[in-house]
Amino acid sequence: MQTQDYHAPGALDPEEMAALNAIHADQSSTFEAYAVAIILLFGAVIVSALVAGSLVYNDRTGFFTAVGAAMAAWLGGHALLLDRPRIVALFEVVALALSVASAIAIAT
Numbered sequence: 001m002q003t004q005d006y007h008a009p010g011a012l013d014p015e016e017m018a019a020l021n022a023i024h025a026d027q028s029s030t031f032e033a034y035a036v037a038i039i040l041l042f043g044a045v046i047v048s049a050l051v052a053g054s055l056v057y058n059d060r061t062g063f064f065t066a067v068g069a070a071m072a073a074w075l076g077g078h079a080l081l082l083d084r085p086r087i088v089a090l091f092e093v094v095a096l097a098l099s100v101a102s103a104i105a106i107a108t
Contacts, residue, residue: 031080039077042095047073050102062105069098 047070054062076091 031083035077035080038080038092039074042073042077047095047099050099050106053106054102057106059106062102065098065102065105069095069102072098 047066050066050069051063054060054066072091072095076088076095079087079091
């Protein structure tokens with residue numbers, strides 16, 4: 001039986017794999033930069049303002065929802081580091097919902 005080489009017209013050569021891996025490494029560092037931005041900016045700046053506002057107005061519900069939003073954003077940043085976009089979206093939606101709930105709790 002004759003062995004046949006299955007080289008499809010659009011298949012990648014092994015020599016091209018090094019170039020593709022280099023492109024993927026660049027994207028990975030971009031994802032890491034976005035993850036750090038999510039962890040620092042959302043978790044530290046926005047949610048800490050909600051925590052501070054709930055402490056000033058002595059609102060326990062606003063405080064705990066703001067802390068929950070910070071935790072969800074923090075976990076979303078780590079999911080982004082692990083390249084899990086659906087989990088990132090889930091955590092960011094949870095963080096957004098908890099942030100809105102905290103702002104409503106503080107305002108009422």
